[in-house]
Each structure stands twice: as C-alpha cells, then as structure tokens.
Amino acid sequence: xxxxxxxxxxxxxxxxxxxxxxxxxxxxxxxxxxxxxxxxxxxxxxxxxxxxxxxxxxxxxxxxxxxxxxxxxxxxxxxxxxxxxxxxxxxxxxxxxxxxxx
Amino acid sequence: xxxxxxxxxxxxxxxxxxxxxxxxxxxxxxxxxxxxxxxxxxxxxxxxxxxxxxxxxxxxxxxxxxxxxxxxxxxxxxxxxxxxxxxxxxxxxxxxxxxxxxxxxxxxxxxxxxxxxxxxxxxxxxxxxxxxxxxxxxxxxxxxxxxxxxxxxxxxxxxxxxxxxxxxxxxxxxxxxxxxxxxxxxxxxxxxxxxxxxxxxxxxxxxxxxxxxxxxxxxxxxxxxxxxxxxxxxxxxxxxxxxxxxxxxxxxxxxxxxxxxxxxxxxxxxxxxxxxxxxxxxxxxxxxxxxxxxxxxxxxxxxxxxxxxxxxxxxxxxxxxxxxxxxxxxxxxxxxxxxxxxxxxxxxxxxxxxxxxxxxxxxxxxxxxxxxxxxxxxxxxxxxxxxx
Numbered sequence: 001x002x003x004x005x006x007x008x009x010x011x012x013x014x015x016x017x018x019x020x021x022x023x024x025x026x027x028x029x030x031x032x033x034x035x036x037x038x039x040x041x042x043x044x045x046x047x048x049x050x051x052x053x054x055x056x057x058x059x060x061x062x063x064x065x066x067x068x069x070x071x072x073x074x075x076x077x078x079x080x081x082x083x084x085x086x087x088x089x090x091x092x093x094x095x096x097x098x099x100x101x102x
Numbered sequence: 103x104x105x106x107x108x109x110x111x112x113x114x115x116x117x118x119x120x121x122x123x124x125x126x127x128x129x130x131x132x133x134x135x136x137x138x139x140x141x142x143x144x145x146x147x148x149x150x151x152x153x154x155x156x157x158x159x160x161x162x163x164x165x166x167x168x169x170x171x172x173x174x175x176x177x178x179x180x181x182x183x184x185x186x187x188x189x190x191x192x193x194x195x196x197x198x199x200x201x202x203x204x205x206x207x208x209x210x211x212x213x214x215x216x217x218x219x220x221x222x223x224x225x226x227x228x229x230x231x232x233x234x235x236x237x238x239x240x241x242x243x244x245x246x247x248x249x250x251x252x253x254x255x256x257x258x259x260x261x262x263x264x265x266x267x268x269x270x271x272x273x274x275x276x277x278x279x280x281x282x283x284x285x286x287x288x289x290x291x292x293x294x295x296x297x298x299x300x301x302x303x304x305x306x307x308x309x310x311x312x313x314x315x316x317x318x319x320x321x322x323x324x325x326x327x328x329x330x331x332x333x334x335x336x337x338x339x340x341x342x343x344x345x346x347x348x349x350x351x352x353x354x355x356x357x358x359x360x361x362x363x364x365x366x367x368x369x370x371x372x373x374x375x376x377x378x379x380x381x382x383x384x385x386x387x388x389x390x391x392x393x394x395x396x397x398x399x400x401x402x403x404x405x406x407x408x409x410x411x412x413x414x415x416x417x418x419x420x421x422x423x424x425x426x427x428x429x430x431x432x433x434x435x436x437x438x439x440x441x442x443x444x445x446x447x448x449x450x451x452x453x454x455x456x457x458x459x460x461x462x463x464x465x466x467x468x469x470x471x472x473x474x475x476x477x478x479x480x481x482x483x484x485x486x487x488x489x490x
Contacts, residue, residue: 034137035434035452035475036409039347042180043137043162047203048221049251049268049296049348073344078296078312080344084410 021093029086033094040078045098049078053098066098067091127172130189131439131481133450133457134177135474136161141177142473143189146441146448146481149459149469153192159183165206165478168485169231170213175480176231178207178218186234189482198234200227208257211488215278217255217263224249226265226274228281237281244270254298254309254351256489258322266295266309266318273298273309273320273329289329291318296366299351300489308332310351310366317363319379332379333363333372342367343390347408350393353489357400357420364391364405371405373423383423387416393437396420397462398444406435406449415449417465427465431458436476442483450476 021029034043040050051057058066070091073081082091129147139161143153158164160181167176174195175187182201185194203222209215209231216229228238242250250267258264263276271293277285293313300307300322309318316334321327349364356362360382361374371391373383389411396403403418412434417427432451440447446468449458452475459469484490 031453036346038162042203043160044181046160046181048163048180048205049253078294078345078348080346082346 021090025090026093029090029094030097032085033097055099055101058095058099063092063095066095070094125190127189127482128442129482130172131448131479132166132175132177132187132189133448133473133476134161134164134166134478134480136164136452136477137475139179140474141166141175141187142476143187143192144448144457144471146446149471151471153189155187155192155194158185158194161477163205163477166480167207167209167216167490168480168482169209170485172482172485174231175482176207176209176216178204180204182218182220182222184216184218184229184234186231196234198229198236200229200234200236205251205253206255208255208263208489210257210263210278211259211261215261215281217257217265217276217278219252219255219265221251224251224267224269226252226255226263226276228263228278228284238278238284240274240276240284240286242267242270242274244272253296256298256300256307256353258300258307259304259488260322262322264298264300264307264320264322266291266298268294268296271295271313273307273318275307275320275322275325287325289320289325291320291329292316292331296348297351299353299355301356302353302488304488308351310349310363312345312348312366333374333381343369345390345408346410347390347392347412349391349408352393352395354396355394355403357396357403360420362394362396362403362418362420364394366390371403371418385418385423385425387425388414388428395438395440397447398440398442402426402462404438404447406438412436413451429460429465431460432456437478439479439481442481448479448481450479452476 041053042048045053071083073079133142139158140156142151145152159179162180177185182204184198184200186196188195201220204220207218218227225241250270255265261279273289273291275287292311295309296312298309307320319330319332363372371385389407391405405416415429416425419426431449432454434452436450436452438449457471457473461468
C-alpha cells in the first residue's frame, strides 16, 4: 500500500485527498471510469472481458484490494496498472463511486 | 415510380430526409454513439448526418454488419441486444435480446444468417437475418462444462463462421450449411486469444494471443494441418508494457506481400512476410497500436493507439514502410473507416464528441461533424467483404 502511494506521489506530485478532489478532476475520473474502464467492464459495469463492477459484485471485496487492483493491475490477467493515470486516493474515490452509484 | 414514392411516404411518414426520395445506400454508414446508446446514419458523399436512432442500450464495443442489399445494418450491442436498423427508413426494423453480454457479430456468406459473439452466456448464437429468430446455439463449452467468452468471430467461405474462445484457448470452425445442426471443428490455439482476423480471400484465420507471445494461424483451405504458431518475436527480456486497450485485428491489414500487425504491449507495428511469416520490419510508433487498417488501394496504413496515446493517428506509407504523417484528430480516437474507394477516411474522437473526415491524399481535414461520444464507424461497403 505504501508502495503504491509512493508511486502515486511520484507520478502525480499534486496529490489531493479524495474529499478535496476538484469538480473538474472528478469529471475526468468519471469519464475515465465510464469510457476506459467501461471498454472492458462494460459502460454499465455489467462486465465484458473484465468482470462486472456493480456494487453487488464488489461487496465482500475490501477497498484496499480494489484500490491495489486499480493502481497496480493484476499480473497474469488483462487488467493493467493505472497508476500513470491516477493516484491511490483517486482510485479510492472511484471505488466509492462504484459502490454507491449515483 | 410515383406510386412507389407515395408508398414510401405513406409507409414511413416520420422517416428521415433520405426516406422521402428514392435513393441507394452505397454511400451510407452508421456511427455508434456508445454512451448515449444511439447511432447516427451518415452519408459519405455529402459528408452529413441523415438520421439518428436512439434507445439502443449499452453500445460499448458495439459493431455493425450489413445485409447484402446494404439496406439494413445489424448492430450487436454490449448488453446482448441485436438490432436490425433500416437505413432508408431511419428506424429500428427488428430487435432481439439475444444474450446478456456480447462483443460483436458477423453475417454469413449468403447473407441469410447472423452470428453473435457472446461473453455471457459464452458462445455463439445464430439468427435469421430476415426475422432475427434464433436458428442455432453453439455454447463455447470446455473443460468441465464451463463456458468460454467468444472473441474474433468472422464469416468465412463455405457458409462458415470461425471464432476463438478466450479462456479455453481454442479456435472453432462452425459449418452452417444446415443451420439447425451446425458442424463444429475445434482446434487448440494458445493462451487467451483476444481477437482474430480473416484474410481478405477468406483463407487464413489468425488469432492474436494475449496470454503468450505470438499468433495462432489456421489455414481454412487445409484444416487437417491444424493451428500453426507464428511470430513468437519478443524475447523474454523485452518488457511488455501494460495494455490499456486490446488491439483489434483486421483482415484489411494484408497488403501485397505483407501483413501489418499491431504488437501487443509494444510501441511498434510488425511487418510480416505473408509466405514465410518472418518479421521483415518493426515500424516504431508513438504508442501501442489498436487498429491497423489499409486504405482500399493498399498505398497507406492508418493506425490509432491505446491510452495514453489515443489522441494520435499515424499514417504509414506501404512503399517505404515508414510513418509519413502524424495527425491529431481529437481526444480518444477510437476508430476509423475509409470511404469505399478510400479517397477519404472518417475518424471518431470520443472525448471531443466529433467525427473528423480527412482527405487521404492531401492528409488535410475536410469536415467535422458533431457526434455524442462516437466509437465505431461502419460503412455499407463492408457488406461485400469477407470477414467484415
């Protein structure tokens, strides 16, 4: 965990805490989630080449696992590491969005 | 003639501008607006939108094939819906919920059958192109009865469909001469085929492998020879980059003596001799290639890229095997499609909500059209090409 936080810091020097994410950045992240994550997980997160990301599919999986999966990917699968695109804090914010869809 | 015009007007009073006049469909196409669940019908001669059809569901990765009279587009949605769109009337002719999760489809050699490539339930289903009634179900069973996701589905000569099983690592050839009793032959392909192509002559089926290096080649003229592994070109020391978008394989990447193939996880394109399957050249690129498509006259190859380089397009000259032009059509360039004889190309820029049309000779921009998160662009000329 410390390691990926460090990665996030390295790659995005202006790390912000989830609750202070600017509206503009939130929009970017939501677009990334829907469009780019959606390429494999479905625009409605019902799954595709990647598994579904609906709240029921994620229940039982701790935040730390999900954040680690987003930031570092899952070696041996098609899930790539997204740390070049977002910080661990931002990944945590996205996990929260997935668990509590608007 | 007048009677026909009146009849059309009567039958489709709310139809598009195109429905009001007698016209052909050879210069029409559809553009998928993936997030909104709509498609635009576009006219490539006038470079304009002539209609829009909404309410089509989750269209991420949606693909279209065309009836051979080029009047109808069949749209395969991610959510498993199969929709028959009438390009002349500008409406939905028929719609069927055929699966829960789907990734594409194909139309048979004789134009009478559609096949869908499904993730859930994993397998291929076959439908009447006229009525969309299901005529066959081919579950992609492997191991202890698990179902595999199906990718790389194409039509092939001999009323066949060929496709790959992601988890099972197999290639299946299904003969649909008798649609009620498909004859299926199965071949071991390799680990995690992610997409596939068929050569324009319908002879070679090539599946790209994600789980290991190389590609799986099946010669459909010589099925007894089985799958041959080609292009294990990267040494273990060449670190593969993370893949933020799977490359797509297309038969339109065969040009003269060479295949032009995207390298998975590398910033380059492979130029491969069509007979020896040796790599002739690796063309360095500024990103990981996704689509590699030849202009219809084979003089150029156009390439787009995976994240984070997905705002670029490269044009490669097939004589010099080098990049001759770099273009920036907009953010998130997802797809491109040539006009039937290739004087222009249409490009979708998803995150800038626009389509950009280029003159392929001058490489100058010719037009921009607004579109809502556009992805796939499909023109009716595909109707008469194998594997499209």
